[in-house]
Amino acid sequence: MSDDKSLSLENRILETAKSVFMEKGYSDTSMSEIAERVGINRPGLHYYFRTKDKLFHAVFGAIVQSLVPQFQDILCQKNLPFAERIGKVIDVYYQMLLQNPYLPLFVLREIHRDMNFMLAAFHNQRVLHFFEELKKELQAEMDSGRLRQVPLRVVFCTFYSALVFPFLSKNLLTQTMMQDHEDFEDLLTEWKPYIVHQMVSLLCPTE
Structure with missing residues (x-):
């Protein structure tokens, strides 16, 4: 994956995660739902952010x-x-x-x-x-x-x-x-x- 495509996907993950966090709150947000909305599988999401905490800190x-x-x-x-x-x-x-x-x-x-x-x-x-x-x-x-x-x-x-x-x-x-x-x-x-x-x-x- 090229650096540009990787960065683009990471930005999509962050924007999607921000929407889900704002909509549902931290507790009711799942990594599976974020991955589904982005259009990738959960292992693909974990490649960028290993835990929900790390993803939340990145969004915030x-x-x-x-x-x-x-x-x-x-x-x-x-x-x-x-x-x-x-x-x-x-x-x-x-x-x-x-x-x-x-x-x-x-x-x-x-x-x-x-x-x-x-x-x-x-x-x-x-x-x-x-x-x-x-x-x-x-x-x-x-x-x-x-x-x-x-x-x-x-x-x-x-x-x-x-x-x-x-x-x-x-x-x-x-x-x-x-x-x-x-x-x-x-x-x-x-x-x-x-x-x-x-x-x-x-x-x-x-x-």
Whole structure:
């Protein structure tokens, strides 16, 4: 098998596995079903990924690794006003969540199923180190007076609840609160400045 064909098949496996994991959750996903959807036999799947854990970490890692460099770039832009940096972070999340709309529900399910497994997935991708750096950066800005002293868990809950809820409630919103000529991205565009406003109100000292 040529390298190009091998890479193409591996990408198909990853995309298929991502769909099945998001649809069914980790526990109810089987390697046999992934192989069947890809159109290969199970030994062929095991040639690329020997276990379901390894395949899950590869799928999860591909999503995470697409985000971290972008976030690091934004964090380095310290000359930008806080509101602009938050807006850029939201744009990165929007792009990722539009490509993976079932990810928020999947993550919530997996947190409830086995939090240690999810933490292991983050640790495997060295993401926990990034979040520790982010926490230190926020705390340093608070200590310097550039941001208000707010518990970091409050910052986390405020941002992610505002960011993720539209994706969790997409079916309800699109069927009951949107006009026929609107689509979900119109709602996200409308909602974005309100997320920014919430974060600025929470963290930025008043003049």
